[in-house]
Amino acid sequence: MHRPAEYINNDIYPLDNPGSDDLKELVDQCRSSLDETGVCILKEFVQKQLINKMVHEADQYIHLAHFSDDSHNVFFKDDDDSLPTNHPLRIKEKTSLKSIPYDLMDPKDALHQLYNWDPLMNFLSPILGYKLYRMADPMAALTINCMDEGQNHGWHYDESQVTITLLIQKPVSGGLFQCVPNLRKKDFDNFENLDAVLNGDQKDVVTLDIEPGDLLIFAGFYSLHRVTPVKGEKTRYVGTLCYKDEPNILNSPEVQQLFYGRINQS
Ligand SMILES: O=C(O)CCC(=O)C(=O)O
Numbered sequence: 001m002h003r004p005a006e007y008i009n010n011d012i013y014p015l016d017n018p019g020s021d022d023l024k025e026l027v028d029q030c031r032s033s034l035d036e037t038g039v040c041i042l043k044e045f046v047q048k049q050l051i052n053k054m055v056h057e058a059d060q061y062i063h064l065a066h067f068s069d070d071s072h073n074v075f076f077k078d079d080d081d082s083l084p085t086n087h088p089l090r091i092k093e094k095t096s097l098k099s100i101p102y103d104l105m106d107p108k109d110a111l112h113q114l115y116n117w118d119p120l121m122n123f124l125s126p127i128l129g130y131k132l133y134r135m136a137d138p139m140a141a142l143t144i145n146c147m148d149e150g151q152n153h154g155w156h157y158d159e160s161q162v163t164i165t166l167l168i169q170k171p172v173s174g175g176l177f178q179c180v181p182n183l184r185k186k187d188f189d190n191f192e193n194l195d196a197v198l199n200g201d202q203k204d205v206v207t208l209d210i211e212p213g214d215l216l217i218f219a220g221f222y223s224l225h226r227v228t229p230v231k232g233e234k235t236r237y238v239g240t241l242c243y244k245d246e247p248n249i250l251n252s253p254e255v256q257q258l259f260y261g262r263i264n265q266s
């Protein structure tokens, strides 16, 4: 078995050397990138050999994954029929994917170990600018989102300020991560531009260049984003690592039911 420290491309990302000047410089670069562009991509973060192991692990669990097929607005909020029918919050996006939850993984799994490796959380914390805690949700804390041919994740904002994902397997084509950085501001939802994007305006849409092994730190609360439909036989696998700024955070029973088909509030 490998140790998480050996999973990382240590030459570029000296996470197990806290206090080093190289690590401080890396944290500063990541924080600036996230502040200025809403995105930070750590290319070749996890070594190829370990990514292959993660693919193998995902292949073993996929038959247990819960399939969800949802139609939602960008905030996943209930339809508000007091709004005009053409209001962007009444536009429905489709999302269909399978999710492998944390409680089905084995603590020996590579992704499980990476998530629970303190140097990773300690590295991410100053980039995000607050103390991090692993999410307490037994299913949502760590998931592998799986998308087969035709499946996609429609335009949306995340509930968390920042989302951390690791691309594990890329499909033959499609399955592209696209975003409109900082479309929304703290006190300004910018419905006019949101409406334009939802109606197909590509002007401000950025497609990120992400390969398996790249870690993405993404400000999904302010940046509208989606994953385009997957094409071809190969499943797209993405690990979603959930860290929160408070301890003991769980998803609601409703959200658990939607994404995992069961409720586990323990
Ligand atoms: O699959 C991805 O790359 C992004 C997933 C995402 O946006 C989410 O889980 O909220």
Ligand SMILES: [Fe+2]
Binding pocket: 156, 157, 158, 163, 220, 225
């Ligand atoms: Fe998202």
